[in-house]
Amino acid sequence: MSRLDLSTHVVSLTAALCDLESVSGNEEVLADAVEEALGALPHLSVTRDGNTVIARTDLGRPERVVLAGHLDTVPLTTPPNLPTRREGDELVGRGTVDMKGGVAVQLRIAAAVAEPSRDVTFVFYDCEEVESERNGLARVGRNRPELLEADFAVLLEPTDGGIEGGCKGTIRVEVTARGKAAHSARPWNGVNAIHEAHAILGRLTAYEAQTVEVDGLDYHEALNAVGIRGGIAGNVIPDECVVVVNYRFAPSMTSAEAEEHLRELFEGYDVRVTDTADGARPGLQLPAAKAFVDALAVPVTAKEGWTDVARFSALGIPAVNFGPGDPNLAHHDDERVPVQQLVDAEAALLRWLA
Amino acid sequence: MSRLDLSTHVVSLTAALCDLESVSGNEEVLADAVEEALGALPHLSVTRDGNTVIARTDLGRPERVVLAGHLDTVPLTTPPNLPTRREGDELVGRGTVDMKGGVAVQLRIAAAVAEPSRDVTFVFYDCEEVESERNGLARVGRNRPELLEADFAVLLEPTDGGIEGGCKGTIRVEVTARGKAAHSARPWNGVNAIHEAHAILGRLTAYEAQTVEVDGLDYHEALNAVGIRGGIAGNVIPDECVVVVNYRFAPSMTSAEAEEHLRELFEGYDVRVTDTADGARPGLQLPAAKAFVDALAVPVTAKEGWTDVARFSALGIPAVNFGPGDPNLAHHDDERVPVQQLVDAEAALLRWLA
Numbered sequence: 218m219s220r221l222d223l224s225t226h227v228v229s230l231t232a233a234l235c236d237l238e239s240v241s242g243n244e245e246v247l248a249d250a251v252e253e254a255l256g257a258l259p260h261l262s263v264t265r266d267g268n269t270v271i272a273r274t275d276l277g278r279p280e281r282v283v284l285a286g287h288l289d290t291v292p293l294t295t296p297p298n299l300p301t302r303r304e305g306d307e308l309v310g311r312g313t314v315d316m317k318g319g320v321a322v323q324l325r326i327a328a329a330v331a332e333p334s335r336d337v338t339f340v341f342y343d344c345e346e347v348e349s350e351r352n353g354l355a356r357v358g359r360n361r362p363e364l365l366e367a368d369f370a371v372l373l374e375p376t377d378g379g380i381e382g383g384c385k386g387t388i389r390v391e392v393t394a395r396g397k398a399a400h401s402a403r404p405w406n407g408v409n410a411i412h413e414a415h416a417i418l419g420r421l422t423a424y425e426a427q428t429v430e431v432d433g434l435d436y437h438e439a440l441n442a443v444g445i446r447g448g449i450a451g452n453v454i455p456d457e458c459v460v461v462v463n464y465r466f467a468p469s470m471t472s473a474e475a476e477e478h479l480r481e482l483f484e485g486y487d488v489r490v491t492d493t494a495d496g497a498r499p500g501l502q503l504p505a506a507k508a509f510v511d512a513l514a515v516p517v518t519a520k521e522g523w524t525d526v527a528r529f530s531a532l533g534i535p536a537v538n539f540g541p542g543d544p545n546l547a548h549h550d551d552e553r554v555p556v557q558q559l560v561d562a563e564a565a566l567l568r569w570l571a
Numbered sequence: 572m573s574r575l576d577l578s579t580h581v582v583s584l585t586a587a588l589c590d591l592e593s594v595s596g597n598e599e600v601l602a603d604a605v606e607e608a609l610g611a612l613p614h615l616s617v618t619r620d621g622n623t624v625i626a627r628t629d630l631g632r633p634e635r636v637v638l639a640g641h642l643d644t645v646p647l648t649t650p651p652n653l654p655t656r657r658e659g660d661e662l663v664g665r666g667t668v669d670m671k672g673g674v675a676v677q678l679r680i681a682a683a684v685a686e687p688s689r690d691v692t693f694v695f696y697d698c699e700e701v702e703s704e705r706n707g708l709a710r711v712g713r714n715r716p717e718l719l720e721a722d723f724a725v726l727l728e729p730t731d732g733g734i735e736g737g738c739k740g741t742i743r744v745e746v747t748a749r750g751k752a753a754h755s756a757r758p759w760n761g762v763n764a765i766h767e768a769h770a771i772l773g774r775l776t777a778y779e780a781q782t783v784e785v786d787g788l789d790y791h792e793a794l795n796a797v798g799i800r801g802g803i804a805g806n807v808i809p810d811e812c813v814v815v816v817n818y819r820f821a822p823s824m825t826s827a828e829a830e831e832h833l834r835e836l837f838e839g840y841d842v843r844v845t846d847t848a849d850g851a852r853p854g855l856q857l858p859a860a861k862a863f864v865d866a867l868a869v870p871v872t873a874k875e876g877w878t879d880v881a882r883f884s885a886l887g888i889p890a891v892n893f894g895p896g897d898p899n900l901a902h903h904d905d906e907r908v909p910v911q912q913l914v915d916a917e918a919a920l921l922r923w924l925a
Binding site for chain 1: 741754755756758759760763766769775791793797798799800801804805806807808809814815817845875877899
């Protein structure tokens with residue numbers, strides 16, 4: 218008997234998924250349970266790649282769509298915020314928001330809709346919450362891209378029940394002010410790099426971030442220091458101060474253009490790129506995306522945070538985020554989802570696929 | 572036979588002292604050698620306290636003076652900057668400047684002047700280059716203050732052969748800007764503490780440090796950031812940014828007054844004192860100090876860096892710095908002393924004490 222009963226109510230199924238703890242790197246038991254449950258369904262062909270499980274219908278429909286979600290969560294709290302518990306109209310515990318509610322909806326649709334209106338590829342992947350090299354969706358995209366081929370993709374990350382199109386890109390750079398070390402009792406023999414960094418922070422605080430419309434949605438750009446470090450010893454004028462800057466840019470810009478923008482903004486300082494990822498255009502003017510938006514009839518906004526929709530975008534597949542749970546509660550010790558959002562998300566996808 | 576021959580030339584003696592490596596905490600062999608060499612001199616009574624050696628004349632003179640120096644050095648380089656070597660007119664190697672040249676001069680005077688013009692207490696102490704709690708001079712001052720009683724003290728730290736009077740005080744504070752954490756894709760949900768710290772750096776860079784005359788000498792105050800830290804993760808708006816500030820103040824100000832000054836300057840921010848030390852007034856108007864200045868006839872300036880003269884000052888003993896070597900070369904990998912400064916320093920003290 219499978220450890221997961223896909224005929225149970227979506228709220229119970231969410232709780233069962235959460236209670237199979239699967240912090241990044243520890244997804245094997247949950248991936249086994251998902252593979253086992255889906256393998257029992259005759260209308261799906263199931264593939265396993267590491268701890269990623271992919272299940273596909275093959276009805277020869279003219280259109281194929283992806284429903285994707287990750288199996289892993291961020292670490293538990295101490296004491297652990299599991300097992301899940303019900304508090305009033307909410308289900309509380311690690312994973313309820315990010316994103317086993319979405320995974321439960323995927324599994325319910327996979328089990329309930331044997332003959333969907335378009336062919337569906339269900340993707341359940343590992344290691345989304347850790348460094349990009351370990352990401353299961355990226356791994357499958359590299360090794361077996363044919364498994365992901367589709368006209369449109371939905372990532373069931375939490376969106377509070379609305380549709381969030383595309384996502385902003387992100388780039389991190391280290392901006393370095395240099396000085397000359399000296400004894401702090403005789404600073405006139407040196408140049409204080411932290412004092413030099415005052416002008417870097419000045420450019421950041423004076424910066425007016427733009428709001429950019431892309432394919433009909435408004436993306437709010439953001440430029441922030443996310444780290445700063447400097448200092449050699451308590452009696453030494455420091456010779457270096459590093460400001461770590463994160464720029465979140467509209468998906469109409471490439472990360473190369475974002476880098477160029479930062480190099481201009483911080484002219485006169487060393488600028489070193491440490492991390493970069495393109496965004497994703499929402500593509501809502503494309504037929505497959507329009508059909509999805511029309512069927513769901515829920516609010517449509519821009520996705521502000523970077524998500525794995527950008528990986529689909531990079532494969533040429535337009536993608537949106539749609540899932541139960543408030544994204545602002547993701548990773549919180551006290552994450553919790555209104556049970557009605559689980560029910561509504563399942564019903565919305567049934568309107569589209571049944 | 573003693574490992575140290577105090578009748579040898581001051582340059583050879585400096586080299587011999589340096590070649591007995593004595594990085595802080597490892598002074599025992601050198602302290603043994605100093606104790607042994609001084610113990611052989613009938614005009615001195617010698618006391619040992621840990622790795623500190625104190626030798627005193629007791630001629631019933633109306634005035635008693637201290638000649639003090641520390642036995643330890645900062646760590647050696649890799650490969651080691653020992654043994655010492657002669658390069659032209661300079662002696663090169665760890666300790667030549669800070670401060671075994673001064674210790675050699677002390678030992679030469681101790682051996683050569685059996686009947687000094689005032690009673691002399693020679694202090695050779697350990698652990699000056701490490702945290703204050705381990706300082707040998709401070710330990711003797713706490714446990715056996717009667718051993719340090721005197722009318723005047725000379726600390727043989729490097730002063731390039733001039734007299735440097737008193738020293739500035741020093742206080743370190745942590746000035747903290749606070750914000751509210753948020754995802755860096757949605758910074759409008761938070762407040763960026765690093766951006767808030769822009770104003771702290773603004774107050775530092777706008778600050779006009781004073782030059783203050785005390786007992787006829789000019790002390791140049793200094794206010795500097797010596798450290799800065801902030802940041803939680805590359806995608807998080809930081810909720811805290813800490814600026815470590817070091818204020819070097821004229822000895823006419825107490826450290827309590829210095830703290831008050833910083834609290835006013837950084838009003839609106841958390842200010843936490845982490846470290847403080849009063850300075851030392853030069854006291855050059857006092858008779859014992861005037862006699863020293865007159866006898867030496869070398870330039871007299873203010874000491875900018877904090878030194879252990881402040882420990883004598885706290886005991887009510889006026890104190891000055893006078894020793895061979897350029898203080899800007901202290902702790903440098905390539906520290907080196909002109910041999911003429913060793914000879915001149917010995918001759919100057921002989922003019923005063925012989």
